[in-house]
Amino acid sequence: MTAIQLKNVTRGYGNSKVIENMNLSIKCGTINALVGSSGCGKTTMLKIVLGRLVPDCGEVRVFGLEPYSSALTVPGSIVGYAPQEIALYNDLTIGETIKFFATVHGMTKENYKKRKKEMVDLLELPPMSRVVGTLSGGQKRRVSLACALVHSPTLCVLDEPTVGLDPLLRASVINYLKMISESAGVTVLITTHYIEEAKVADNVFLMRNGKILEGGDPEDLIRKYQCDSLEDVFLQLCKSDNSQKNLLAENVVGGNSSNSKNIDMNHSEEIPLKNVNLRDSISSENQQYHNQETPEESVISKSRFSKILQTILVFIFHSWAISKRTLIQVLRNRLVLFMEIFLPAIVATIFFICIGGIPRSLPFCIVNHDLGLPPGFTPMNLGLEMVAKLEQSDILKIYYYNDTSQAIDMVKREKAWGVLEIPSTFTYASILRISDVSNQTLANQSKVHLTMDYTDFEVQAMIRATLQNAHQEVTGKYNISTETIYYEPAVYGSLDNKFLDFVAPGIIGIFTYAQCLCMVGLIFVIEKLSGSLDRLFAYNVSIVSIVLGTLLSRIFILILQACVLIVISIYAFEVPHNGSVFLLFLIIIVNGLAGMTLGTFISSVSNSESSAFHLALGCFFPTLFISGTLWPIKGIKFSWLYWIPYLAPSTYTTIAMRNVSLRGLPFSDPGVYQPFLILLAWVVGLFILSVISYQRRQRNWSLKFSNYLSKFNIIK
Numbered sequence: 190m191t192a193i194q195l196k197n198v199t200r201g202y203g204n205s206k207v208i209e210n211m212n213l214s215i216k217c218g219t220i221n222a223l224v225g226s227s228g229c230g231k232t233t234m235l236k237i238v239l240g241r242l243v244p245d246c247g248e249v250r251v252f253g254l255e256p257y258s259s260a261l262t263v264p265g266s267i268v269g270y271a272p273q274e275i276a277l278y279n280d281l282t283i284g285e286t287i288k289f290f291a292t293v294h295g296m297t298k299e300n301y302k303k304r305k306k307e308m309v310d311l312l313e314l315p316p317m318s319r320v321v322g323t324l325s326g327g328q329k330r331r332v333s334l335a336c337a338l339v340h341s342p343t344l345c346v347l348d349e350p351t352v353g354l355d356p357l358l359r360a361s362v363i364n365y366l367k368m369i370s371e372s373a374g375v376t377v378l379i380t381t382h383y384i385e386e387a388k389v390a391d392n393v394f395l396m397r398n399g400k401i402l403e404g405g406d407p408e409d410l411i412r413k414y415q416c417d418s419l420e421d422v423f424l425q426l427c428k429s430d431n432s433q434k435n436l437l438a439e440n441v442v443g444g445n446s447s448n449s450k451n452i453d454m455n456h457s458e459e460i461p462l463k464n465v466n467l468r469d470s471i472s473s474e475n476q477q478y479h480n481q482e483t484p485e486e487s488v489i490s491k492s493r494f495s496k497i498l499q500t501i502l503v504f505i506f507h508s509w510a511i512s513k514r515t516l517i518q519v520l521r522n523r524l525v526l527f528m529e530i531f532l533p534a535i536v537a538t539i540f541f542i543c544i545g546g547i548p549r550s551l552p553f554c555i556v557n558h559d560l561g562l563p564p565g566f567t568p569m570n571l572g573l574e575m576v577a578k579l580e581q582s583d584i585l586k587i588y589y590y591n592d593t594s595q596a597i598d599m600v601k602r603e604k605a606w607g608v609l610e611i612p613s614t615f616t617y618a619s620i621l622r623i624s625d626v627s628n629q630t631l632a633n634q635s636k637v638h639l640t641m642d643y644t645d646f647e648v649q650a651m652i653r654a655t656l657q658n659a660h661q662e663v664t665g666k667y668n669i670s671t672e673t674i675y676y677e678p679a680v681y682g683s684l685d686n687k688f689l690d691f692v693a694p695g696i697i698g699i700f701t702y703a704q705c706l707c708m709v710g711l712i713f714v715i716e717k718l719s720g721s722l723d724r725l726f727a728y729n730v731s732i733v734s735i736v737l738g739t740l741l742s743r744i745f746i747l748i749l750q751a752c753v754l755i756v757i758s759i760y761a762f763e764v765p766h767n768g769s770v771f772l773l774f775l776i777i778i779v780n781g782l783a784g785m786t787l788g789t790f791i792s793s794v795s796n797s798e799s800s801a802f803h804l805a806l807g808c809f810f811p812t813l814f815i816s817g818t819l820w821p822i823k824g825i826k827f828s829w830l831y832w833i834p835y836l837a838p839s840t841y842t843t844i845a846m847r848n849v850s851l852r853g854l855p856f857s858d859p860g861v862y863q864p865f866l867i868l869l870a871w872v873v874g875l876f877i878l879s880v881i882s883y884q885r886r887q888r889n890w891s892l893k894f895s896n897y898l899s900k901f902n903i904i905k
């Protein structure tokens with residue numbers, strides 16, 4: 190019975206072909222070793238068998254079925270996959286790691302315990318309580334193997350499983366694989382650099398430059414090529430391959446390409462690609478095991494469950510396992526957990542302390558020439574009164590000068606922000622204006638003169654407001670008021686609203702959004718690059734359950750984050766909040782979810798941590814500036830760009846939070862429920878996009894997209 194069959198399979202990355210026209214047939218219950226130099230395409234071939242890579246052309250059958258065509262073959266619990274990378278979770282203990290994979294495969298408690306003991310004995314695993322991150326390379330490799338074998342798979346696909354193992358352990362792993370292939374009919378496909386190790390395999394496939402030069406029983410090959418060892422056979426085949434290539438090249442150069450003969454020495458036994466019954470190919474013991482253990486099979490055997498129900502159950506089961514695992518990871522690292530919960534609140538605290546406060550003791554010069562009212566009138570000097578008012582303000586630190594040019598010199602030397610010159614006629618002209626408002630000369634004589642350094646917008650606005658207030662208070666006292674607007678009670682907010690009140694709601698949202706975006710993006714990129722995702726995909730754990738499981742566990746942190754943030758901002762820093770605190774909490778949660786799903790999407794299109802980092806930054810900073818958080822949207826320079834902010838989820842967070850916090854609107858108000866629902870739609874949309882992007886990656890679309898971006902040095 191054929192376990193794996195490849196027919197004319199070709200696969201490349203970008204423009205370079207890695208596997209070329211490969212034909213291969215592997216029988217059930219055999220050990221097969223792919224041997225070849227580094228970069229010859231062994232891992233690529235394994236990924237094709239597992240359905241992780243789709244061939245550019247040719248056909249792949251595993252137990253007679255195309256990968257992903259059925260829950261009974263690959264990917265699924267039928268496979269035991271150990272990727273070349275260690276692909277483990279550094280924060281988990283060995284016990285938790287093996288248990289996680291046992292849970293993914295739906296193993297019963299008893300069977301898990303039995304198999305775990307077998308794995309400990311076989312692989313001489315360190316104590317189960319050891320944290321994976323603290324293990325040596327060889328120990329990690331052994332744990333990785335235990336994870337691949339714990340569920341007694343029918344097809345073991347092991348990418349360089351013996352790297353880093355001592356010779357004794359290597360021999361015992363190979364013996365174990367031999368034992369399970371003989372006694373339980375397990376098919377084993379391994380890649381190895383150790384050519385001697387391949388000798389114990391039933392079949393060895395000697396690979397070079399994406400082609401199988403020769404394949405078959407090692408002893409038969411040694412005999413066939415009349416060599417002393419398999420290594421010599423390989424050398425001979427490589428030389429022959431080289432001379433074939435040279436001949437071909439000469440023929441091409443000599444314009445004799447039509448005579449070039451086919452140098453493919455592939456194992457091209459023609460076997461019809463028909464579907465075979467998987468159950469026939471699995472030994473009875475294994476079949477029994479799988480009936481007990483895999484969620485897919487156990488549900489199928491109970492025919493009362495429909496296929497949809499089965500999929501949902503497996504999905505829930507996987508999501509739960511992943512959620513549990515992620516939560517353990519989160520709780521294990523106390524410092525990271527602390528930072529995750531408190532970071533947005535810490536950043537908010539720093540923000541509230543440093544931003545929006547009223548500046549104090551700004552150096553300011555006054556040149557008061559006011560002579561007051563002439564003799565004969567009631568003694569009065571408005572200039573002195575105004576200076577006294579300014580003295581009372583914390584904002585200014587006043588320096589007195591008699592000479593205006595000396596005072597201005599202070600501003601030029603950056604020792605003061607401005608100079609207020611009060612003319613000698615200030616009081617007299619101001620009083621006379623009460624009865625002669627239209628007199629232009631009196632108007633000019635009653636004006637104070639301000640000379641300033643206007644470079645700091647906030648400072649100059651603050652000084653002007655302080656002067657204005659002092660002027661109005663003094664003149665208002667004598668009914669010389671220049672106020673023309675009567676301020677009725679506010680509809681929303683108050684005249685005292687400060688810059689901080691305007692930015693605070695959006696800022697609270699932005700911090701959570703950024704933290705969730707970066708953290709989840711990083712988690713997924715690390716899992717992707719470490720091969721952990723590949724391992725899960727090989728077991729048919731869908732990306733939907735992986736993303737959902739991860740998000741579910743992270744909601745726990747998000748809730749704590751939101752609570753701390755609300756307490757800090759509303760109760761500690763008294764940021765104005767006139768609406769429902771629960772509504773604010775809900776908006777922060779959905780906003781955090783938007784960050785998480787965007788992080789997931791970014792991870793799906795990133796091929797390295799640095800590309801994910803740059804994409805995350807590239808999403809965050811524009812969002813900060815365009816979302817209307819720091820500046821009104823209508824303040825954007827070009828009115829034809831007003832629609833841009835509405836492309837960012839954070840804009841809706843800011844709108845909704847401002848409407849709840851500053852205006853105190855309820856959920857039923859369109860100003861709250863509309864942005865809230867749009868934010869929710871963003872979460873769902875980004876979730877779907879991430880899932881599609883990860884699935885497309887299997888078809889290598891996003892890789893092409895990344896390659897395209899890297900061409901323009903956008904990502905490396």
Ligand SMILES: Nc1ncnc2c1ncn2[C@@H]1O[C@H](COP(=O)(O)OP(=O)(O)OP(=O)(O)O)[C@@H](O)[C@H]1O
Pocket residue numbers: 202203207225226227228229230231232233234273
């Ligand atoms: N994602 C990828 N994008 C571009 N090129 C890739 C990618 N993965 C592998 N390659 C290239 O394909 C070729 C074959 O890689 P593969 O990992 O299959 O080799 P291998 O035989 O398993 O090597 P090793 O024994 O070192 O693991 C290599 O040249 C590698 O650089």
